[in-house]
Amino acid sequence: MEPKYISYQTEFSANIVLLCRFLRSKGFLLTASDEITAIDALQHIPFNKERFLKQALQTTLSKNHFEYLNFEDHYTEFWSQLSKAVDSKIKDKEDKQNRASDAQKQQARFDALKSWLNLTPTEDEKVIASYSDLEVLTKKDFIDLSQEEMELMMRLLKKMTRKLSRKKSRLKKSSNKHRTLDLKKTIRQNLRQGGDIQHLVYSEPKEQKLKLVLLCDVSRSMDLYSRFFIHLIYAFQHAYDKIETFVFSTALHQVTSLLNNHEFDKAFAMISDRVPQWSGGTTIGSCLNDFITDFEYGLLDKKTTVLILSDGWDTGEASVIRQSMKSIYKKSKKVIWLNPLAGNPNFSPDALGMKSALPYIDLLASAHNLDSLKAVLKQL
Amino acid sequence: MKDIKLERIQKMLQDESYISDSAIAMSVFLSMQLEKPLLIEGPAGVGKTEIAKVMAQALDTNLIRLQCYEGLDSTHALYEWNYQHQLLHLKIQEQKEKDVSKLESSIFSDKFLLKRPILQAITQDKSPVLLIDEIDRADEEFESFLLEVLSDWQVTIPEIGTIETTHKPYIILTGNRTRELSEAIRRRCLYLWIDYPDFEKELAIIKMKVPDIDKKLGEQICGFMKELRELKLEKTPGVSETIDWARALASMNMKHLDKQLIEDTLGVILKDWQDIRNTQNSLSELLDKTGVVSRII
Known part of the structure; x- marks a missing residue:
């Protein structure tokens, strides 16, 4: 089949290859076979309309929702950049009087395009270099992170949760494969047909599912941390199935489906958009109370772990928070309270809200850096 | 089905009363031409599954549907031996004392093979449409199993041998993005994202699906749905909800929307109690935007 593709090596297909490289620099994951598919x-397609070309490339080269929607912008940008690059090449050629060979010309064009696009091939090196900082990073407080480190941290989180979810899928696999015959049930069921074994009943180890309810404080006092936590939750939700997520400051909002259905940045923007009190004051007690009245019935049972992310600074009544925590504690398997302030060696839980909630918490953890977060994840 | 024209696909979708835009037609066309699976994603109820049904109808071929769910495994997707049937067969044969090897080959024959969707799809006489619905609900394990089938187009059954396909099926995969699909499966597919339709497209769909609807009512419904989707709802209604609603209102011989009517029938389009409550609160504002004048009672 190989020679087939060589015959397509025209100016045009070279441009398609360039487009693919351009898209790669924009984060598209494209392989050589994708290029072949596109050219193929x-x-x-009929060439009488330009949009056919765009649509064909869009459907072959984009692989997810995000890429699909952004394709048009990248596409337009590419052709305008390319035409500029080609112009500069033509000027070049006049000077050099056709001395460059075809291959060189192509290289020159790509170089021109590259400089136009500020394509820096050192991207990979950067990634490698920053990964060596990993050790330091895991001990650093979230607050002290620079923008760059923050991005790296996000990547780490993603990796971590992916690892966790993989663990789960392995479990499932083995249980599926080791189908063992359930003798007792087989005999009982077949007694009905006079004792001839006709139906075989298998059993497999029952899967233990992690059921999680996350309640995340997004008030001003938590501002520095909540972005992290939302990110963590996002990664989480895409790894596990049974997670319900709420954010609260002065009112409670269910954001599960938001996080499920959108890319992170969009989901985050929508959440802060939908929660008007984003980074406002907190009334933990009344929010927890809302959670109990509206959602407790369906969401809480003795298999569910409740994770509360808050610093415990409450502007409401202490008795409300105590009452709510009590009933959450009673109805769930485990209550874990993540308090970013707890990382401080001088910390004592004397914020009023924290104090009144304390008797109804199984585990109070700090989660102010990656190490402590890891420790909590192990507890799940 | 080589060398069909793009316009034909567009016409084909149109003929089967599927209102599409040119991006949809292009994706369907290319997936047929390049013999590559088409992965369709988008919000619920915008007609992802419908594409496969329409394709099957238009090509006059079978639609084989594999509905994915958590815990779906190869015995439900590929094949299974009909154990009970085999046993009975053996019992009957016992009296006749046939020789063992013959008996063995007879019980592992086509007759006792329960073909599940994927095996069905590759043993057809004419290329069928294989719809793998809501692939994101299946486990990752199943996904990788699917990769194997999608690349080789053959299934090996130890007792019989390898079955190779003669007519490659057209494959449509759909997903709601409940879980991220693996890069591996995305790489093998063409991709199409279908979003909520704009006003004109939705109106065309309603006119096609509910032909006897009042013209003004149809416009009002589409306008209202458009505004409703702008609200931040837990579960945004899709086109199928619009069609249901239009059908319901048309069957009541309504000529136009009003506040009371909307309040009474809100359950047709919204399926979440919080959404209903929120919408009821902002109904007047919504109606203003849509331009529906309430009757004064």
Whole structure:
């Protein structure tokens, strides 16, 4: 089949390859076979309209929702950049009087394009270099992170949760494969047919599912941490199935489906948009109370772990928070309270809200850096 | 089905009363031409599954549907031996004392093979449409199993041998993004994102699906739905909800919307109690935007 593709090596297909490289620099994951598919697709479409070309490339080169929607912008940008790059190449050629060979020309064009686009091939090196900082990073308080480190941290979190979820899928696999015959049930069921074994009943180890309810404080006092936590939750939700997520400051909002259905940045923007009190004051007690009245019935049972992320600074009544915590504590398997302030060696839980909630917490953890967060995840 | 024209696909979708735009037609066209699976994603109720049904109808071929769910495994997707049937067969044969090897080959024959969707799809005489619905609900394990089938187009059954396909099925995968699909499966597919339709497209869909609807009512419904989707709802209603609603109102011989009517029938389009409560609160504002004048009672 190989020679087939060589015959397509025209100016145009070279441009498609350039487009693919351009898209890669924009974060698209494209392989050589994708390029082949794209070029292959082009020989099938009618060329009388430009949008056909765009649509064909869009459907072959984008692989997810995000890429699909951004494709048009990248596409337009590419062609305008390319035409500029080609112009500069033509000027070049006049000077050099056609001395460059075809290959060189192509290289020159790509270089020109590259400089136009500020394509820096050192991207990989950067990644490698920053990963060596990992050790330091895990001990650093979230507050002290620079923008760059923050991005790296996000990546780490993603990796961590992916690892966790993989653990789960392995469990499932083995249980599926080791189908063992349930003798007792098989005999009982077949007694009905006079004792001949006709139906075989298998059993497999029952899967223990992690059920999680996350309640995340997004008030001003938590501002520095909540972005992290939302990110963590986001990664979490995509790894596990049974997670319900709420954010609260002065009112409670269910954000599970938001996080499920959107890319992180969009989901985050929508959450802060929908929660008007984002980074406002906190009334933990009344929010927890809302949670109990509206959602407790469906969400809480003795298999559910409740994770509360808050610093415990409450502007409401202490008795309300105590009452609510009590009933959450009673109805769930475990209550874990993550308090970013607890990382401080001088910390004592004397914020009023924290104090009144304390008797109804199984585990109070700090989660102010990656190490402590890891420790909590192990407890789940 | 080589060398069909793009316009034909567009016409084909149109003929089967599927209102599409050119991006949808292009994706369907290319997936047929390049013999690659088409992965369709988008919010619930915008007609992802419908594409496969329409394709099957238009190509006059079978639609084989594999509905994915958590815990779906290869015995439900590929094949299974009909154990009970085999046992009975053996019992009957016992009296006749046939020789063992013959008996063995007879019980592992086509007759006792329960073909599940994927095996069905590759043993057809004419390329069928294989719809793998809500792939994101299946486990990752199943996903990788699917990769194997999608690349080789053959299934090995130890007792019989390898079954290779003669007519490659057209494959449509759909997903609601409940879970991120693996890069591996995305790489093998063409991709199409279908969003909520704009006003004109939705109106065209309603007219097609509910032909006897009052013209003004149809416009009002689409306008209202458009505004409703702008609200921040837990579960945004899709096109199928619009169609249901239009059908309901048309069957009541309504000519136009009003506040009371909307309040009474809100359950047709919204399926979440919080959404209903929120919408009821902002109904007047919504109606203003839509331009519906309430009757004065």
